[in-house]
Amino acid sequence: MPEGPPRAVPDLDSYSVRLRRLHESGPAGVRPAGEAPRSLISASWRRSLEAGIDPEAPSAPLAVEQQDIREVRSAHPMSALLPLITGTLLETAEASAHVLIVADADGRVLWRGGDRRVMGRADEVGLADGFHWGEDAIGTNGMGTALAIRRPVHIFSAEHLVRVLHVWSCSAAPIVDPDSGEVLGCIDISGTTRALHPATVALVGTTARLVESHLALRMRERDDLFRARQDSHLRTLRGEPGALVTATGRVVAGDRAQGWGYRVRLPESGERVLLPDGRAAFLDPLGEGFLLRLGDRPRVPVLSLSFLGTEHPSARLDGVRVPLSPRHADILALLALNPHGMTTDQLSFHLYGDEGNSVTVRAEIHRLRARLGPTVAAKPYRLTCVVEADFLDLKRLLATEDAGAIVRAYGGPLLPRSEAPAVRREREELEGQVRARLLLRGAPEDLWAYAGAEHTRNDIQILERLVATLPADDHRAVAARIRLDDLGMSRPVTGDRVRPRHVPTGDR
Incomplete structure (x- = not known):
């Protein structure tokens, strides 16, 4: 629930007098009976003093240089949420002579807007882009305290530990990512003591919940896509217990009766996890998440490729069909033919010749890994699974003198429609060798x-x-x-x- 000044003290003037007496005696000093601030403020003052905050500090410290703030802001997940936040609160902040602030999970201000006159005063205490408003940087304040206790708060005047902030009041609410469960940042509305009404905390709290609902909708869309792409891996278990787990540890598909829970704790290193009931389980990486299965040993997947004599090449990962574009078939053929791996430049040249470029190759690999997961590794690009391919079988048979086996294995040209230079060369060599063996010994x-x-x-x-x-x-x-x-x-x-x-x- 949002925190505001105690209901037992409806007169903010008398409440301010009480707070000033506390500051005069020292926040950690001897307090007159009945003069203790509300418990939320007492706890925040204690945390702030333990962090070494000086109540006489002149302003919040600068955390990000102004020339860097735009880059920091654009790289943060909160950047995509700014239009929703400002569209909801900015007009209200400007009309009521307040400032609207969006900060990251550490309390660094990513963006600020609102009344120009009030923003001018805010500059004096560092209530501006790039400044640090965590409790460990400037003591008790709306943003820092909301982030510390993970719920909306209203900090009034002298409830701030630092004296220079006593002319300010602020209401802030944290934004929690429903995917990871971690705090992404917070929304804050600040103003002078007389201008800011404590009910503002309800407004920022409602906006934070709106943002979290938007994040939850996007999360569900990602979950649906993840399940659609990777559900085939559950089927490869052939009835054995398993689940699909996101990169943040949420279980989004699988047999709930197994007691996986809503979330598993991902290991800091390795792929073995211990379930709440004590059973051991293993995480097989899938690029955008994991396949969770019982057992304590890694499973080596098998990739089967049928590329000879067909205009519709097919791939199966552990028996489950994987749709392939023509270019992805080219890439898999080349990686199968080069088991020690290929650099970006090598793959680009073999795919496109002199017209190739590394950006295109990396984009294609990214899309391919969305389907095949970590079976396609990088640096260099290579296949990390067992590869069964009709054209590899044919190459092995060509080393023998069994013309009958060779002709039975030869289903036709390798990727007959491919124009990749290296694939064309391999196709012509295979065809020439097959004909030569048949003409000689067939x-x-x-x-x-x-x-x-x-x-x-x-x-x-x-x-x-x-x-x-x-x-x-x-x-x-x-x-x-x-x-x-x-x-x-x-x-x-x-x-x-x-x-x-x-x-x-x-x-x-």
């Missing part, structure tokens, strides 16, 4: 299987080899001769003559 059934695909049905060298090695009345030899006739290659074929080219039928 049995008729292997040659026929290769010629049965749409992208290889008009390969002249393969067709000529079929005609040369099969009986003339074999249906495969007949089909091969018909295709050669259609291609204008109807002259007799002798022996093992091999032509240096083949005629493709599709766009490669």
Whole structure:
């Protein structure tokens, strides 16, 4: 609940006299009976004096130089909330000769606005951008005390520990991030003692709750997106207990009956956590959060890639399909082919050639990690999971002499629509090696299987080899001769003559 002057003292003049007597005897000195301030102020004075605050300090200290305040403000989460705060309170502050202040969690003033005359007086005590108003910097005051006790307060006149602030009164309310549970900062309205009504604390408190409601709405939107992107990881557990946890430790999906609670305490280092009931659990990073699962050992994910002979390449992480853009397929192909990793410049060149740039690569990697999480590591870029890929299987088979296994593994060109220079080179090399193995060691059934695909049905060298090695009345030899006739290659074929080219039928 907001704190204001005691109801038992409706006369602010008499209350001010009592406070002045306390200051004259010293905030920590001997107090006459019945002269103690309200408990909130007593506690704040005690904290302030223990922090070494001098009641005769001339003003709040400067914490951020004026040339830096804009950068500090723009980098703070409260920056995005300023339009909401000022749209709610600034007009009221200006009309009532007050100043409106927004400070960060440490009490540093990020922004100030309001009545110009009052702001001129505020400059004298450091009630301005960049100055530090935490209790440990300037003692009891609206902003510092609200941040210290995490609830709205009204600090009246001589309730301030520092004497130079006795002409001021202020009402402040903290803003708590519903995601992390941490204080982001506070809102303050300050004015001269006679100008500021104690009810102002209700106004700033209501505005703070409005801001927190806005933050909660944005948090729920992020949660929905997180669940949509990462829910597949829960399914990979195949019924084993698990939950999705945000980067701030909130549990947003999973079996509530397991007793995860609303929030888990994330470890400062490592990925092992201890649940409230004493069970051990493990956090698998997902880029924007974690997969929480029972157990105390890390699980190595498996990434499966099907990139041969398809215009719609697919990827599966632990059996769950992951949608891929063509560029992300290119990146995964290159990282799979370079297991030791690639620098930003190397990846850029292999993807785009001389026209590439590192900014584009970093943006693509960021989007890819949103889908695959930490399986894509950085510095250098590399895959940290087990990789199963049809084109890697094919490369291993090419080191053998098993033409039958090679033709069965060759589903077609690697990412046939890719224009990435390195992918094109790899595609051409794989195709050339497959054809060379078949022409050298392939049995008729292997040659026929290769010629049965749409992208290889008009390969002249393969067709000529079929005609040369099969009986003339074999249906495969007949089909091969018909295709050669259609291609204008109807002259007799002798022996093992091999032509240096083949005629493709599709766009490669």
